[in-house]
Amino acid sequence: MSDNILKEIDPRNQRAVRIAKMEKLRAEGIDPYPPRPGEGRVSIASVRRDWDKLKQQVDNEHKIVKSGGIVRLAGRITAIRTHGKSVFFTIADGTGTFQLYIRKNSVEENMPDDPAAFERVKELDIGDFITSEGELFTTRTGEATQLVHKWAIICKTLLPLPEKYHGLTDPDLRLRQRYLDLMANPDVKSNFLKRALIIRTIREYLQNEGYVELETPVLTPLYGGATARPFKTHHNTLNIDLYMRIATELYLKRLIVGGFERVFEMGKVFRNEGVDRDHNPEFTLLELYEAYADYNRMMELAEGIVIASARAVGRFVEEETESPHIVDSGDKGILLDFEGDRISIIPPFRRIAFIDAIKDASGIDITTSDRADLISFFEREDIEYDTEAPYWPLVDKLFSETVEPKLIEPTFVVDYPVALSPLAKRKPDNPDLTERFELFILEREIANAFTELNDPIDQRKRMENQIEQRKRGDKGAPDIIDEDFLTALEHGMPPTGGMGIGIGRLVTILCGVHALKDVIPFPLLKPLESGK
RNA sequence: GAGGGUGUAGCUCAGUCGGUAGAGCACCGGCCUUUUAAGCCGGUUGCCGAGGGUUCGAUUCCCUCCGCCCUCACCA
Numbered sequence: 001m002s003d004n005i006l007k008e009i010d011p012r013n014q015r016a017v018r019i020a021k022m023e024k025l026r027a028e029g030i031d032p033y034p035p036r037p038g039e040g041r042v043s044i045a046s047v048r049r050d051w052d053k054l055k056q057q058v059d060n061e062h063k064i065v066k067s068g069g070i071v072r073l074a075g076r077i078t079a080i081r082t083h084g085k086s087v088f089f090t091i092a093d094g095t096g097t098f099q100l101y102i103r104k105n106s107v108e109e110n111m112p113d114d115p116a117a118f119e120r121v122k123e124l125d126i127g128d129f130i131t132s133e134g135e136l137f138t139t140r141t142g143e144a145t146q147l148v149h150k151w152a153i154i155c156k157t158l159l160p161l162p163e164k165y166h167g168l169t170d171p172d173l174r175l176r177q178r179y180l181d182l183m184a185n186p187d188v189k190s191n192f193l194k195r196a197l198i199i200r201t202i203r204e205y206l207q208n209e210g211y212v213e214l215e216t217p218v219l220t221p222l223y224g225g226a227t228a229r230p231f232k233t234h235h236n237t238l239n240i241d242l243y244m245r246i247a248t249e250l251y252l253k254r255l256i257v258g259g260f261e262r263v264f265e266m267g268k269v270f271r272n273e274g275v276d277r278d279h280n281p282e283f284t285l286l287e288l289y290e291a292y293a294d295y296n297r298m299m300e301l302a303e304g305i306v307i308a309s310a311r312a313v314g315r316f317v318e319e320e321t322e323s324p325h326i327v328d329s330g331d332k333g334i335l336l337d338f339e340g341d342r343i344s345i346i347p348p349f350r351r352i353a354f355i356d357a358i359k360d361a362s363g364i365d366i367t368t369s370d371r372a373d374l375i376s377f378f379e380r381e382d383i384e385y386d387t388e389a390p391y392w393p394l395v396d397k398l399f400s401e402t403v404e405p406k407l408i409e410p411t412f413v414v415d416y417p418v419a420l421s422p423l424a425k426r427k428p429d430n431p432d433l434t435e436r437f438e439l440f441i442l443e444r445e446i447a448n449a450f451t452e453l454n455d456p457i458d459q460r461k462r463m464e465n466q467i468e469q470r471k472r473g474d475k476g477a478p479d480i481i482d483e484d485f486l487t488a489l490e491h492g493m494p495p496t497g498g499m500g501i502g503i504g505r506l507v508t509i510l511c512g513v514h515a516l517k518d519v520i521p522f523p524l525l526k527p528l529e530s531g532k
Numbered sequence: 533g534a535g536g537g538u539g540u541a542g543c544u545c546a547g548u549c550g551g552u553a554g555a556g557c558a559c560c561g562g563c564c565u566u567u568u569a570a571g572c573c574g575g576u577u578g579c580c581g582a583g584g585g586u587u588c589g590a591u592u593c594c595c596u597c598c599g600c601c602c603u604c605a606c607c608a
Contacts, residue, residue: 014542014559083571084564103565126558139566160542160558169544172600227608273607384605396608420608438608445608526599 014160021123022156028116032156037131041074045095047136051144073098073146074131074154077124078161078183087121088145091130092183099145100132110149117151127157178521188518191511194313195519198507199266201312202286202305209301211262211288216251218244218268224482225249225423227466228271231281244270248287249423249498250485253452256289257493264288266503277515278444280523284503289452293497295435298449299412302439302499303347306410306446306506310334310345313510336512343442349410351437354399357413361402366395366417367432374398390472392419407440422462424450441509449499456489 025032075091075098082088085104090097104118111117124130134148162168167184174181174188182189203213221240223230225247233242248265255263266286273279290297314334336343352360359365364377374394378385383401385394395417403413414437418426424434436450453459463481470477507519517523 017559079568081567081570082564083567086565086567088567088570090568099568101566105565137566139568141566141568143566143568145566162543167543170600229607271607276607279607386606400608448608 015158018125018156018158021125022158024123025120025153025156030120030153032153034152034154037074037152037154041072041131043095044073044075044091044093044098047071047073047098048096048144051136069136070134070149071136071146072131072133073100074129076129076157076183077126080124080126082122085118089124089130091132099139099143100134100148100151101137101139101145102132102148102151106134106147106149107151120153121151124153125157125160127159127161128153129155129157172525175517175523175525191507191513191519192521194316194511195503195507197312197316198309198510199284199503201308202266202501202503205305205308206262206264206288209262209304211264211290212260214252214255214260214263214265215267216245216248216255216265218270220245220251222478222480222482222484224478224485226269226271227477229273231270231272246271247500248285249500250482252287252289253493253496253498254485254488256291256496257488257491261291261494262289275524277517278505280504280516280520282524283516283520286501286503287498289496289498291494291496294451294495295414295437295449295497298447298497298499299349299351299437299439302412302447302449302501303349303410305501306345306439306441307334307347309506310336310510336509343409345410345441349412349439351412351414353415354413354417355415355433357403358395358399361406362398364398366398390469392417396420404440404443404445407443410439410441412437412439418462421450422466423453423459425453425455426458444505444509445502446506446509447499447501449497452493452496452498454489454493454495456486459489460486 022032075093079090087102089100107117132148133150134146162184219242223243228246231244269285334345371391415433416436421434424436427433439447466477
């Protein structure tokens with residue numbers, strides 16, 4: 001660096017140094033942020049794909065591709081190795097990384113109008129974007145490389161990127177500056193690609209089944225369709241309070257009433273609750289409803305959706321990445337290795353009844369037990385529980401504690417008690433149970449589905465029951481009845497099967513990660529205040 | 533919310549049994565035309581998370597607070 005501008009800069013301030021370099025470029029008449037710089041460029045992946053063809057043109061004596069093997073690349077500099085009158089760069093575009101070799105004589109021959117072209121190469125920083133044009137060859141050590149004839153800067157970067165060897169490891173920074181995480185940790189990007197792939201696969205799957213995708217309101221005067229506390233907001237000109245939806249259920253059912261027979265929506269819902277490994281306050285929920293269907297049909301669909309997603313991820317892994325997580329993805333399904341657990345995602349999934357599952361796991365028969373039985377079990381097993389809670393929430397707790405941890409392989413838990421299922425139809429042979437199932441994989445609840453309750457009188461009773469629970473202190477229960485929904489039901493909803501699938505949780509399983517935040521690009525974080 | 537851990541250079545981390553700090557990478561200068569965690573020579577890093585206390589003296593000990601991580605609890 002021989003320029004006066006740079007001598008006055010505190011070298012500790014890397015940003016100031018880079019700004020000075022940028023201003024120097026401007027002073028020399030070079031735009032550090034030019035428009036349309038990438039004309040005629042090819043992707044790094046395509047160069048690698050065509051490498052064999054390009055190799056045909058290699059002159060074995062000089063190890064250099066003859067003319068015709070000239071390509072134009074564009075990307076971000078991720079590493080620099082200078083050698084005096086030559087420099088090696090590693091650049092990355094969206095498809096991969098590639099090595100550039102810039103030699104003094106080469107650029108001077110090919111850029112005769114720009115005598116400083118090589119000196120300026122040495123002022124490039126890691127993070128800058130450049131285009132390079134030149135011939136392909138293989139280095140002594142066997143790496144595919146471009147010998148650069150011409151180059152140009154297309155974006156000067158002002159802040160340094162994460163350290164090249166250790167990368168970015170601070171878990172908080174990884175989330176707050178996700179763009180750095182994406183550059184430093186390739187798995188992150190591949191997980192997001194898998195997420196996109198799963199979402200696309202599910203859409204295609206449902207569309208092939210004749211489903212129509214519709215959007216229902218996010219801002220609603222009432223909230224319902226799930227048990228959760230909502231976010232509240234306000235519309236200014238109407239001067240009304242509104243809630244962010246906690247589920248799409250009640251609106252999608254209105255569409256079934258109106259005559260749609262197969263509808264789904266895949267979108268964000270918002271629940272004003274805690275944040276942990278399996279919960280984010282906003283998350284993507286798939287809900288689907290099918291007229292003239294029941295929960296057996298929903299099990300079929302659940303299997304179909306999970307298998308299709310697993311296969312898509314399996315193909316992606318084979319084509320694009322290495323992943324020891326996916327052991328085998330054949331025609332039948334897929335075999336996952338999840339921290340030593342071998343999980344085969346192959347239909348038909350196992351089915352167990354809710355009551356039997358609890359009996360097997362705890363010895364308690366919930367059809368004959370009472371609250372005191374549950375409490376003595378919790379005391380005996382040293383399980384903490386809500387001492388205020390009534391019977392059915394404690395049953396739910398018992399299930400979570402004793403059954404869920406055993407649900408590793410895909411398992412349908414079927415026939416839930418009516419008290420835990422306010423929107424599901426009762427079983428004809430046992431009105432205390434409902435035609436409902438939840439699908440569990442790796443201890444996580446993936447899907448919740450039932451034969452929908454379409455008896456408007458029963459539905460009203462159950463909603464009134466929930467209001468009672470609310471009065472008894474269950475803050476998740478709704479505090480007002482959605483009369484508009486009940487009116488819709490009174491106009492007649494055909495027998496219908498419906499299902500909800502938490503997309504994020506499904507993605508975590510198929511990506512082999514534990515936490516939802518690993519598959520959400522920007523999970524909710526507390527804003528930074530003081531300290532850092 | 534409870535318990536445990538942690539916070540030192542731009543990044544990853546070491547260290548000070550109390551005397552205001554180091555390494556590698558990055559950065560700056562020099563050498564180097566097939567390197568790839570390039571190499572060699574030289575150089576700059578820092579309110580040692582914030583506030584308070586003890587002390588002649590605190591980055592180190594004590595207290596409070598803040599952030600992050602782990603375990604548990606809460607949360608269809």
